[in-house]
Amino acid sequence: MAEGAVGTCPQVFVVDSHSNYISMPSKKKPKWERVGHKFLHLLVGLTVLGLVVQGFFIYNLYKKTESFAHSGSHPTYQNLSSPQKSGQQDGNTMSQVGSKESSNIPIVRPHTGQIQERPFAHLMGSNDPVGEDNVVQWLHESGEAVxxxxxxxxxxxxxxxxxxxxLYSKVQLNTAEECALIQHRVMKDxxxxDKSIELMKSKSFRCRTPKNSSAKVSDGEDLWNSFLGGVFHLQVGDxxxxxxxNxxxxxxxxxxxxxxxFMIFP
Structure with a gap:
């Protein structure tokens, strides 16, 4: 090497052992574990939301029930806090059930004040039905008559x-003996x-003829039934x-x- 030659300085690398560095995790969490945590958070959120909604509806229902219980203008609702009074009005004894809070629950009762007794009558056949001017006589107190x-x-x-x-009427006749004109009427005075008014009528000509001219009429029965029924307006005193x-x-x-x-409409 020549003396005048200049030597190349070697490169020096310094390693700082105190410098900061980012540590990477050695192993990632499984994918199913991450999804499971998200799903669990979603279920918890839905549960909380459901409880809030349920509380809202319960509160509204309580408010409506309380308003009905304290409404004095509605005739079909009453408070159970006075069961003895309501029981005396309806003819029944009512016992109070539950705690004091349950006394606000409204109950529905029928409009007993609107129930009206209506006239009716049912007359039955008599053993002596023949009356004056062919007016049929009836039993009105015995048996099912009322x-x-x-x-x-x-x-x-x-x-x-x-x-x-x-109005209704039913009669039965035996017309086996001879020819007869049968007229069944329901009348009103x-x-x-000044005269009776005919409301309903059934008219029939009954004649039992033997098959042969020389034959005699049978001694058996030839029953004839007639039923009349209809709706009419009647006044007091009719x-x-x-x-x-026949x-x-x-x-x-x-x-x-x-x-x-029987009355069907007052």
Missing amino acids: THIMSYNKGRLLVKEDGYYY TSAY RIFVTLE IQKMRTGLTENFMGA
Whole structure:
């Protein structure tokens, strides 16, 4: 090497052992574990939200129930805090159940003040049905016969309250002996007219003819039934009765013959 030659200085690298460095995790968490944490947080959030909504609805329901319980203008609601008073009005004894808080629960009761007793009557066949002017006579007190807010006199029902009534009558006759014209009528006597008014009528000509001219009429029965029914407006003082042509042929019996009336609208 020549003396004048200049030597190249070697490069020196200094390592600072005290410098900061970022430590990387040696191993990542599994993907399912990360998803599980997110799903758990979502469930907790939904649960809290559900509790809030449920509390809101319960609060609204309580407010509505309290407003109904304290409303004195509604006739169908009452407070259970006075059960003895309501029980006396309805004819029943009511016992208070539960705590004091349950006394605010409203109950619905029927409008007992609007219930009105209506007239009705059911008359049954008599063993002696023949009356004056073919007016059929009835039993009005025995068996299933009954009258309510109506009265009976000599085959006639007396109306005591105005209204629309359903009237009905059924008779049974034995027409086996000879030819006969049968007329079954439901009649009304009213103070507005001097004569009876015909409300319903059934008319039939019954004649049992033997097959041969030389044959005799059978001694058996040839029963004929007639039923009449309809709705009519009746006034206080009207009298309802049944007439029957050839009333002597009427087959007696409690269930074979009957008449009745009941109010359907006041």
